Amino acid sequence: MSRTIAHxxxxxxxxxxxxPVVDALAALGAEQVLIHTGQxxxxxxxxxxFRDLGIPEPDVNLGVGSGSHATQTAALMTGLExxxxxxxxxxxxxxxxxxxTLAAAxxxxxxxxxxxxxxxxxxxxxxxxxxEINRRVTDVLxxxxxxxxxxxxxxxxxxxxAVDQIRFVGNPMIDTLLRTRDRFDGAPVRAANGLPDxxxxxxxxxxxxxxxxxxxxxxxxxxxxxxxxxxxxxPLHPRGRQRLADLGLVSGDxxxxxxxxxxxxxxxxxxxxxxxITDSGGVQEETTILDVPCxxxxxxxxxxxxxxxxxxxxxxxxxxxxxxEAVLGGRVxxxxxxxxxxxxxAGERCATAIVELVDDLVSRG
Numbered sequence: 300m301s302r303t304i305a306h307x308x309x310x311x312x313x314x315x316x317x318x319p320v321v322d323a324l325a326a327l328g329a330e331q332v333l334i335h336t337g338q339x340x341x342x343x344x345x346x347x348x349f350r351d352l353g354i355p356e357p358d359v360n361l362g363v364g365s366g367s368h369a370t371q372t373a374a375l376m377t378g379l380e381x382x383x384x385x386x387x388x389x390x391x392x393x394x395x396x397x398x399x400t401l402a403a404a405x406x407x408x409x410x411x412x413x414x415x416x417x418x419x420x421x422x423x424x425x426x427x428x429x430x431e432i433n434r435r436v437t438d439v440l441x442x443x444x445x446x447x448x449x450x451x452x453x454x455x456x457x458x459x460x461a462v463d464q465i466r467f468v469g470n471p472m473i474d475t476l477l478r479t480r481d482r483f484d485g486a487p488v489r490a491a492n493g494l495p496d497x498x499x500x501x502x503x504x505x506x507x508x509x510x511x512x513x514x515x516x517x518x519x520x521x522x523x524x525x526x527x528x529x530x531x532x533x534p535l536h537p538r539g540r541q542r543l544a545d546l547g548l549v550s551g552d553x554x555x556x557x558x559x560x561x562x563x564x565x566x567x568x569x570x571x572x573x574x575x576i577t578d579s580g581g582v583q584e585e586t587t588i589l590d591v592p593c594x595x596x597x598x599x600x601x602x603x604x605x606x607x608x609x610x611x612x613x614x615x616x617x618x619x620x621x622x623x624e625a626v627l628g629g630r631v632x633x634x635x636x637x638x639x640x641x642x643x644x645a646g647e648r649c650a651t652a653i654v655e656l657v658d659d660l661v662s663r664g
Contacts, residue, residue, distance in 0.1 A: 319646025420451030469640030
């Protein structure tokens with residue numbers, strides 16, 4: 300029987316989670332295959348992350364690209380089915396909650412290939428979010444559920460997952476942050492983009508924030524208000540960029556719209572920032588470890604541990620400017636205790652659990 304462990308990645312959030320797991324499995328001598336679906340396909344959203352994080356070049360690149368959820372997921376399933384049949388892995392490992400993760404889970408369930416989900420069990424309980432659908436469906440189809448926080452374990456148990464399928468391993472994305480932290484240097488990034496020393500950083504890409512013109516306008520107006528107090532830099536995701544520009548999200552009066560940055564460049568800015576404004580799940584986690592105040596412009600989060608054990612706070616677009624002013628004025632405090640097992644060794648724990656699964660599958664023939 301094959302002992303090959305295949306990994307499916309497709310977008311920048313996956314790469315930071317996969318890198319420590321791939322490294323730890325390599326240290327254990329595991330045979331691995333890396334499948335890049337190409338869900339994010341431009342250089343700043345994908346290729347540079349492989350270089351920044353030292354991830355081996357993908358063995359397979361499907362080059363699926365963008366499209367509607369249905370179109371993209373169908374293309375992903377078609378490409379992944381062919382690749383999985385050709386490679387015949389013992390198990391397949393998926394990360395996070397993107398469409399590539401969902402597509403791989405569906406294909407594996409049909410082909411009878413055991414599935415491992417890294418970052419299982421996260422829940423926003425908001426079924427209007429495509430990511431929430433992806434998370435829930437993937438977890439139902441997963442054989443080994445690797446969770447990053449205690450509440451994720453509880454969610455899976457409450458949903459009827461067998462406890463012997465769940466492992467609390469910590470957060471491999473934090474492994475990546477801790478490994479690269481000594482490379483963070485905001486000065487050259489600020490100089491290259493004409494930014495002052497004191498900045499806030501903002502990222503926006505969630506459909507609920509950028510696709511609804513009324514909501515997007517509220518957020519843009521709030522960012523412009525914040526920019527009266529502190530320069531705000533927005534490395535703008537390609538998704539919805541022109542739409543946001545048409546609504547007024549353009550450089551000027553303390554607002555700096557720049558191209559997407561590589562991993563080290565982006566976190567160099569974040570680490571030096573006085574404030575981060577985001578709708579990204581990963582940024583909520585990164586700011587928690589970097590001790591940077593984070594305002595998440597969403598009504599909910601699948602990462603509540605970043606609020607109870609971190610620097611994150613949920614805000615509405617209407618209250619964003621006022622809360623940002625309070626944070627910048629030092630009038631908001633954050634918990635001192637950081638999340639358990641976010642210690643830089645999550646990749647090792649993931650690798651151990653995955654190898655144990657493969658060993659068990661081989662022993663059972």
